[in-house]
Amino acid sequence: MPAPFYVSPEQIFRDKEQYARRGIEKGKDVIAVEYENGIVIVAENPQKTLNKIYEIYDRIAFAGVGSYQEYEPLRYQGVQATEIKGYTYSREDVHAKWLANIYSQIIGSAYRQLDMKPLEIEILLVEVGDDIYPKNNIYHLSFDGRLWEEENFATIGGRSEQLSEYLQREFRENxxxxxxxxxxxxxxxxxxxxxxxxxxxxxxxxxxNQGRRKFKRLTSEEIGELLKE
Amino acid sequence: MFKTSLLGGSERDFPNSEFRSPPSSDYGNSNFYELLQQKYPHLVPDFSAFARQSGVSMPNKDWERNMLTGTTILAMKYKNGVFIAGDRQAVEGFQVGERRIEKVYTTDEYSAIAVAGVAGPCIEMAKLLQIQLEYHEKQEGVILSLEGKANFLSGLLRSNLSAALVGLVVVPIFAGYDLNRKIGRIFKYDITGGRYEEVDYYATGSGGKDARGTLKKRYRPNMERDEGVKAVLEAIWDAADEDLATGGPDLIRDIYPTVKTISSSGIEDVSDSEIKQVYESLIDALKE
Structure with missing residues (x-):
């Protein structure tokens, strides 16, 4: 049996990174911006039912870019895990940080496995504050499983840096x-x-101010009204 | 894929488990109750198993004295949709067990369940129904039809049958606004999960018969909301008047029956202050 060719770990991970980035760049980007009473999540998406932004739990939303096929199961598992947790303990005990860590491990393990392709996705896990936990939290997950917090606004997708620069200039508190x-x-x-x-x-x-379920999808009419204001 | 059994399910191998694609065998199932049965059997509120294991085969008098029961719950249609309501008292034998218990639960934006029977299993079933409807809505991105919601509740009742036979009874009324047919609808159930649709109004529980008597006299098709609220509250008043296990308005402690309206614009609570006002004028009228 011939010995396999030696490829350095550096080379492997460079290739993986390039592969993942290229996959993500093919899709559209997503932006989350904090406002006085919450967080708005926005994407360009000509598709009507295959969404990029989803409700996970009472205060938690999910946004994914890149391969729909790959982030959809993560969203599904997120809804499942949070509902089970809330059912076991209480709805107050479900936090985005916990889910973000789980996502980080899953995405990271796919990236580290040498015989697997990396996931071509980037995810935002967004949590709005309430009376008990007043702080908003935005968790950013990259294709290699890295996880970090964002403040004020966040962008994901192939052109997220360009978007981020724009928001850096335009963002104000409240x-x-x-x-x-x-x-x-x-x-x-x-x-x-x-x-x-x-x-x-x-x-x-x-x-x-939305009651228990803070998540709301806006219709085209509602979006039009808000843009006119 | 990651195991949600982090929470204590049967598979505890996260985070060493490998990521697999397709991610997990249950992907695509939006039935929360089945998820519990398959992956978290220890979380299933299985009162039937409890009944089997305890070896009891007949309703047990000792249990009954220690369980919260007694109720009047009702639903009635009106012009824009449907009312669903219930009193707030639970009894243990001949004692008042609880004065503020909630028997009417919002299950989603367009439906609610009212429960009569033994409090423990009743509340658990209402909670499970609420989670199931929301779970389905989130996983599939569409709300279940009212038919679908009503049928799912049948299944929950069927799975509680052997518990019901030894006295752990749940008898719900399920009401909602049917978005496909643009009407309010009322469903009643028996302990076998049998589902029967009512055309105009229904009341059940220990004071149900008395409430039905009042609704029979007061109900008219296409009632206005305010008139309907009065009829519903009068029915609960009459039930509380005749039935010891039903609580009327408690003006001293400020505890009032629950009334919700469900219409095309969603579900809304009738406020305590409005209910108080209706009862005050009802009491004045009765004194005359």
């Missing part, structure tokens, strides 16, 4: 919901080949 949405939509419209209309935008909010 934006209204409409202002936050407008800034995010403007940021997306600075990208090449972007077509931003209320119909092509996918928008969801996590709003503190």
């Amino acid at each position: 934006l209204t919901q409409a202002e936050a949405l407008k800034i995010a939509a403007k940021a997306l419209s600075t990208l090449e080949d972007s077509q931003i209309t209320p119909e092509t935008l996918e928008v969801a909010i996590l709003d503190k």
